[in-house]
Amino acid sequence: MSRIRLAARCVFTGPECCRSLCREPAAHHSRPRVRTFGEAGVSPRISYDLSDFLFRLLFSLIFIGLGLEHIFSDELIQGMMPEWVGGKRLASLVAGLVLLAGGASVAVGYNVRQAAMLLGAFLIVVTAVIHAPALLQRPYDLPEEWIWLWDVYQRSNFFKNLCLLGVCFHLMHHRVGRFALKRGEHD
Numbered sequence: 001m002s003r004i005r006l007a008a009r010c011v012f013t014g015p016e017c018c019r020s021l022c023r024e025p026a027a028h029h030s031r032p033r034v035r036t037f038g039e040a041g042v043s044p045r046i047s048y049d050l051s052d053f054l055f056r057l058l059f060s061l062i063f064i065g066l067g068l069e070h071i072f073s074d075e076l077i078q079g080m081m082p083e084w085v086g087g088k089r090l091a092s093l094v095a096g097l098v099l100l101a102g103g104a105s106v107a108v109g110y111n112v113r114q115a116a117m118l119l120g121a122f123l124i125v126v127t128a129v130i131h132a133p134a135l136l137q138r139p140y141d142l143p144e145e146w147i148w149l150w151d152v153y154q155r156s157n158f159f160k161n162l163c164l165l166g167v168c169f170h171l172m173h174h175r176v177g178r179f180a181l182k183r184g185e186h187d
Contacts, residue, residue: 049177056106056176059167063103063119070096082130098122106171109180116171123168127161 046054070077074092081088098118105115134154142150176182 047177049179052174052177053109053179056109056112056171056180059164059171060103060107062164063099064107067096067098067100067103070099082133095122095126109176110182112174112176112180112182113172116168116174120165120168120172123161123165127158127165131158131161 070092074089074096077092078088081091085091099122102115102119102122105111106119131154134150135158138147138150
């Protein structure tokens with residue numbers, strides 16, 4: 001086989017196929033394999049800037065949505081707050097403003113590091129004070145047939161918050177792309 005054929009074979013099936021026969025320099029075999037859109041199972045490549053924007057937007061949607069819910073429709077949220085929480089409506093409004101401000105800031109790329117720290121602190125407090133204790137005890141008046149739902153709800157919220165907290169840690173050191181209101185080394 002010709003040299004060109006062997007090099008092309010490397011590109012399409014990996015370096016293992018011709019490592020012993022290929023006349024290309026060793027660096028040829030250490031380059032990462034780049035697939036194109038036309039190959040099976042490969043999605044089109046998007047730029048870092050677009051990827052960053054979509055990452056920030058999709059991540060922030062949960063905070064924006066929950067922030068709006070805490071502000072405008074919080075009857076269910078107040079009902080699920082522990083008995084010891086005083087001023088439930090005020091607590092819900094403050095939580096809603098924190099969620100909305102942090103989520104919107106991440107979405108538009110303005111002070112992402114500070115927004116991530118705000119959301120991270122919020123998640124730590126809510127997870128430690130609300131969701132962790134709710135894993136260990138249920139409301140006294142919870143009907144027997146709803147216990148499973150309470151357990152699943154609290155467990156899923158606990159682990160969801162841990163996942164979101166992980167993203168907040170990442171965002172504290174993330175470089176935003178060009179689709180951001182404020183760009184800097186780390187914002």
